[in-house]
Amino acid sequence: MTGRAGQSVEPGLFVTIEGGDGAGKSTQAALLEEWLVASGRTVVRTREPGGTDFGLEVREIVLHSRGHITPRAEALLYAADRAQHIATKVRPALDRGEVVIQDRYIDSSVAYQGAGRVLDGAEIRRLSEWATEDLVPDLTVLIDLDESLARERLNSAQKRFDRLEAEKNEFHRRVRESFLSIAKAEPERFVVVDGALSPAEISARIRHRLTPLLVSPAR
Ligand code: TYD
Numbered sequence: 001m002t003g004r005a006g007q008s009v010e011p012g013l014f015v016t017i018e019g020g021d022g023a024g025k026s027t028q029a030a031l032l033e034e035w036l037v038a039s040g041r042t043v044v045r046t047r048e049p050g051g052t053d054f055g056l057e058v059r060e061i062v063l064h065s066r067g068h069i070t071p072r073a074e075a076l077l078y079a080a081d082r083a084q085h086i087a088t089k090v091r092p093a094l095d096r097g098e099v100v101i102q103d104r105y106i107d108s109s110v111a112y113q114g115a116g117r118v119l120d121g122a123e124i125r126r127l128s129e130w131a132t133e134d135l136v137p138d139l140t141v142l143i144d145l146d147e148s149l150a151r152e153r154l155n156s157a158q159k160r161f162d163r164l165e166a167e168k169n170e171f172h173r174r175v176r177e178s179f180l181s182i183a184k185a186e187p188e189r190f191v192v193v194d195g196a197l198s199p200a201e202i203s204a205r206i207r208h209r210l211t212p213l214l215v216s217p218a219r
Contacts, residue, residue, distance in 0.1 A: 011094070013094075015138065016107070016141070018105070022145065022157075023144070028141065028199070046090065047102065049077075049078060062077045071117035071118070078108075086133075086135050090135070110182060111176075140190050143202065146196070147169055
């Protein structure tokens with residue numbers, strides 16, 4: 001993937017948040033939005049799957065379909081959601097100079113469909129790069145949490161598990177390892193935070209890493 005840094009393709013800032021189910025991504029996305037809005041930025045907070053009307057329909061299929069979905073069909077559904085989302089919502093916001101905070105992006109497909117479903121991670125990434133015409137985040141936050149701890153949190157929230165959440169611990173362990181290895185390979189794009197820390201501490205670490213990107217004159 002080619003980075004956007006220095007190319008001034010879009011004047012906005014694209015931040016993605018990744019991690020396993022139950023890691024605390026939504027809480028952090030909300031805290032980050034609050035902080036950015038208070039500092040005068042216009043923020044679009046969004047998510048995959050389901051950031052558009054089309055995406056909500058795809059989300060329903062991919063998370064709640066009762067029949068079996070083959071791994072490749074599942075990968076294509078996430079990629080279709082992503083293509084629509086980036087073209088119609090995310091790129092326009094970046095073009096307007098806004099900050100996009102997005103819950104999950106390509107790394108989720110590499111981790112879940114690649115390592116989780118055991119498809120080729122490089123192929124999965126290429127599929128999404130094609131779908132998004134190579135849009136790369138300026139910063140990706142990985143909230144890392146032991147999969148058993150994450151499972152305990154989900155259990156205590158007493159929410160009905162979707163198709164992916166219902167996968168066994170071994171699946172979620174592979175997903176976690178995949179996220180960590182992607183982050184290790186691209187340290188300049190990632191900030192990795194320990195999901196066992198308090199929400200306030202996690203948020204402080206994210207802000208610390210984001211601050212220099214916000215004052216960059218290229219933006
Ligand atoms: P998410 O919206 O984070 O779940 P929730 O709303 O329940 O917190 O994500 C839904 C599920 O989709 C999650 O288990 C991870 C999975 N997923 C993939 O498998 N591949 C992908 O590319 C994406 C974006 C999500």
